[in-house]
Amino acid sequence: MGRFCLLLALFGLASAARAEQPIFSEMPRWSGGWGVQVLQEYRHEAGLYQGKRLLGSDLNRSAHLLHVEGVYTWDKSIRVTAKVPVMLSAQRRTLSDDGQPSTRKKTALGDPTIALPLKKYFNLDGRSGSWTLAPQVRVPGAKASSDPIGIYYREVGLGLSLGYETETYDYIIRTGLSSFTFLGDTPTLSHLELTLGLNFAFGDHNGHVKLHNRLRHWDGVEVTYTVGPIVYLRWTDLLHFQVRSTHDVFQTQTGKVHGKAHGARLGVGLVF
């Protein structure tokens, strides 16, 4: 009962990992549409903190991740998405139990997530948009004891996200709140996101340039503000690209976590 109430209370809070759904939060809007996207992510987190105290500026964590994601739209109001992350290579330099620095490396499957985005579209003269409610479940891709890197939580998590987006020919605005609660010891993770962008078109191609803002709240552990540009390009109806970088510009820690992260993500999507 307590956990149920907590889940309800977290409805208005921001959500775990990425609220973005394939394909690049753009499509497929049409019944029977489906797609696959592959993203490569490079990430580096500098330093290890215990609350406000820096334990070591050389205690870093870096990772090269691969995300394979898919979507199928049954009807324009309901679709299913699946995200499977893979740690191609990850390295963490942290303190062992004896207080000495040690380096650990790992290649492993991440924690897959399945979501069921429910969408309500609205169409106005010159503007379109949607409301999205997405319940989701995350399952551990490996045992926590076998993963010294700690990028993934390795626990079953239940999430809910609420999003709103609207777009004209020139502008695009997205905002979202989501939250994940885990069935083990991992604290609740929440995100609040706001994305603002400008659309462009040339020849038969189009895309947009956006600025993504995210406030992340990891209950009792950290609060982080992340910002970064996103460039999306529709080359053809079939082929789509996205490049983005993310930078933690503010972080306050109350638990034991690595410091600010900087990363880049390159993606290719196919839509049918």
Next chain:
Amino acid sequence: MTFRTFVFVLAALACFSVMSSPAWSKFPEVNQDVRDVEVKAKLKAQPDAVLVYAKGLCCPSCAIGIRKMISRLAFVDTEKANDGVELDARHQLVTITIKKGSSLDLNALADAVNEAGYEPVHAYQWQKNKVVTSTLGSQLFRVVP
């Protein structure tokens, strides 16, 4: 609930209130007069085509479904570029090239736009040197001089 959590929830609710505000409906909109001029120009250039005003068609990526749904219709000439379906997101217009000798089914056209996630409003054709408008889903006609 800690103070920090309270501030976070408050910020989230404030953000949501702003984004849901009716003020966003005041975005610049393409009006019917602007669209009529564009319809006439397109039909003069391509008299055998049919144009559809699909309300909400602002993003060519999101509207890929319009091309996919319409190009499946039997009367569409998919031998033409872009499967016979051109999208104009600035004016929310879809230009459909009709196969020679085929008969146009406006109801099927409206259904296809609906399945793609947009609202079909009008269909435009060039007849006797004038634009003839059909309101999709009804029998109303309007002649645009």
